[in-house]
Amino acid sequence: xxxxxxxxxxxxxxxxxxxxxxxxxxxxxxxxxxxxxxxxxxxxxxxxxxxxxxxxxxxxxxxxxxxxxxxxxxxxxxxxxxxxxxxxxxxxxxxxxxxxxxxxxxxxxxxxxxxxxxxxxxxxxxxxxxxxxxxxxxxxxxxxxxxxxxxxxxxxxxxxxxxxxxxxxxxxxxxxxxxxxxxxxxxxxxxxxxxxxxxxxxxxxxxxxxxxxxxxxxxxxxxxxxxxxxxxxxxx
Amino acid sequence: xxxxxxxxxxxxxxxxxxxxxxxxxxxxxxxxxxxxxxxxxxxxxxxxxxxxxxxxxxxxxxxxxxxxxxxxxxxxxxxxxxxxxxxxxxxxxxxxxxxxxxxxxxxxxxxxxxxxxxxxxxxxxxxxxxxxxxxxxxxxxxxxxxxxxxxxxxxxxxxxxxxxxxxxxxxxxxxxxxxxxxxxxxxxxxxxxxxxxxxxxxxxxxxxxxxxxxxxxxxxxxxxxxxxxxxxxxxxxxxxxxxxxxxxxxxxxxxxxxxxxxxxxxxxxxxxxxxxxxxxxxxxxxxxxxxxxxxxxxxxxxxxxxxxx
Numbered sequence: 001x002x003x004x005x006x007x008x009x010x011x012x013x014x015x016x017x018x019x020x021x022x023x024x025x026x027x028x029x030x031x032x033x034x035x036x037x038x039x040x041x042x043x044x045x046x047x048x049x050x051x052x053x054x055x056x057x058x059x060x061x062x063x064x065x066x067x068x069x070x071x072x073x074x075x076x077x078x079x080x081x082x083x084x085x086x087x088x089x090x091x092x093x094x095x096x097x098x099x100x101x102x103x104x105x106x107x108x109x110x111x112x113x114x115x116x117x118x119x120x121x122x123x124x125x126x127x128x129x130x131x132x133x134x135x136x137x138x139x140x141x142x143x144x145x146x147x148x149x150x151x152x153x154x155x156x157x158x159x160x161x162x163x164x165x166x167x168x169x170x171x172x173x174x175x176x177x178x179x180x181x182x183x184x185x186x187x188x189x190x191x192x193x194x195x196x197x198x199x200x201x202x203x204x205x206x207x208x209x210x211x212x213x214x215x216x217x218x219x220x221x222x223x224x225x226x227x228x229x230x231x232x233x234x235x236x
Numbered sequence: 237x238x239x240x241x242x243x244x245x246x247x248x249x250x251x252x253x254x255x256x257x258x259x260x261x262x263x264x265x266x267x268x269x270x271x272x273x274x275x276x277x278x279x280x281x282x283x284x285x286x287x288x289x290x291x292x293x294x295x296x297x298x299x300x301x302x303x304x305x306x307x308x309x310x311x312x313x314x315x316x317x318x319x320x321x322x323x324x325x326x327x328x329x330x331x332x333x334x335x336x337x338x339x340x341x342x343x344x345x346x347x348x349x350x351x352x353x354x355x356x357x358x359x360x361x362x363x364x365x366x367x368x369x370x371x372x373x374x375x376x377x378x379x380x381x382x383x384x385x386x387x388x389x390x391x392x393x394x395x396x397x398x399x400x401x402x403x404x405x406x407x408x409x410x411x412x413x414x415x416x417x418x419x420x421x422x423x424x425x426x427x428x429x430x431x432x433x434x435x436x437x438x439x440x441x442x443x444x445x446x447x448x449x450x451x452x453x454x455x456x457x458x459x460x461x462x463x464x465x466x467x468x469x470x471x472x473x474x475x476x477x478x479x480x481x482x483x484x485x486x487x488x489x490x491x492x493x494x495x496x497x498x499x500x501x502x503x504x505x506x507x508x509x510x511x512x513x514x515x516x517x518x519x520x521x522x523x524x525x526x527x528x529x530x531x532x533x534x535x536x537x538x539x540x541x542x543x544x545x
Contacts, residue, residue: 070326077297078325079321080321081317083286084318086290087289087293087294088322091291091292091297092297092298095294095299096298099298118286121281121282122287124282124284125281
């Protein structure tokens with residue numbers, strides 16, 4: 001997800017940290033609100049808010065709550081319960097098209113998001129109304145809270161399902177920033193269809209004992225594990 | 237009332253291009269004028285209330301006023317989390333309109349009876365809860381709903397409800413309207429059941445109990461001063477609502493009285509008991525069966541006031 005956000009904020013989204021509500025900005029709706037931490041990191045780096053706010057993440061008197069919140073400058077929409085992002089993004093896309101506005105609406109979702117009925121209500125509607133100003137990215141790590149997606153609620157054949165639902169679909173390695181950038185270079189993927197980009201990812205990527213594990217969905221790390229994980233991914 | 241609602245809305249939407257209607261495949265015979273006049277601001281999401289509410293929120297986030305509209309519980313309970321997390325949390329300019337509150341769709345059964353909606357909607361921060369009793373309140377309410385910036389719940393009547401108010405009304409959102417005065421007790425009602433509460437008061441007058449009758453069309457924010465004044469001036473408070481007793485308008489009135497430390501000598505909430513309706517019948521028949529006809533309301537008030545039959 002970090003790589004996807006890097007590409008979005010560095011290369012795709014037209015947003016201005018000095019004027020976070022500027023008319024004409026592109027809209028990112030993070031439907032997987034539990035990934036708010038990663039978005040906060042990017043927004044803080046870009047100067048949407050002071051980096052000191054990072055210290056208050058999840059803490060008493062902090063400004064950054066666990067699930068993404070629009071109380072934070074630069075955050076378009078609050079989520080946290082899955083299946084909420086896409087319907088709202090669809091409404092934004094509908095209104096933007098009606099007003100003749102050219103900004104893009106991008107919704108970043110999880111595979112768990114795609115369990116929710118509301119997501120399917122929205123994706124059928126988006127295709128019905130040919131919302132080609134709407135792009136969905138799915139952080140498809142294939143692991144959810146209680147098990148592997150294929151064992152819980154299999155989305156496969158994912159790409160074909162979405163094509164059958166009349167979305168224009170592409171698949172990409174979600175950790176390959178060049179590939180993600182290239183995939184998003186030309187939007188929509190196809191005129192008259194909303195775009196669906198399946199980003200194949202590995203949960204816990206880069207940390208040997210975390211990769212592809214259900215346990216790291218909920219697990220938090222102690223100081224020693226944190227140091228080890230950061231060293232494995234080569235971070236400072 | 238639903239025809240009036242749609243007519244007034246179309247009139248306002250002719251001048252206000254921010255108004256959208258987002259539907260979930262309900263409204264046949266009523267919503268067509270809006271669709272025909274503003275086809276690019278009218279969308280039917282199909283039978284998908286969660287998406288209806290989410291889409292409405294997204295449309296509103298882009299600077300519009302989005303109206304969701306359906307029967308009884310469909311646009312509220314089915315999509316309650318969308319109303320809470322998407323609409324209310326973001327203070328989005330979404331108006332949730334239900335047709336047929338309470339037992340209006342009586343013979344259709346429990347699925348189509350909205351009997352907990354006031355309690356649930358008034359529990360949500362940022363939400364306005366509005367229940368018009370007649371056409372006068374309904375029309376004024378549509379204008380107030382559009383003028384209000386933020387989430388709004390509009391509990392619309394289903395048929396040709398007769399007038400409760402005489403002539404023009406002085407309407408203000410959140411401000412109760414006194415329908416008649418009396419010194420022995422005050423009957424607060426909300427919504428179309430006012431058509432039962434008012435004749436109940438008229439019948440009581442003949443039996444020597446003079447009731448003030450007040451329409452609490454806005455349950456949230458509630459008119460605290462009207463409630464306190466009524467308790468002080470008339471001593472007895474009765475609430476009448478086509479809704480379960482738990483958490484409804486009567487509960488809201490009781491909260492105000494307790495909060496303000498104003499204890500009426502007598503207090504009675506009249507509403508639906510703690511059960512799902514098991515009897516089958518028309519709206520009027522069910523109202524009587526469950527104690528909400530004018531005659532039953534009058535009998536309950538007489539009992540409260542210590543009068544024998």
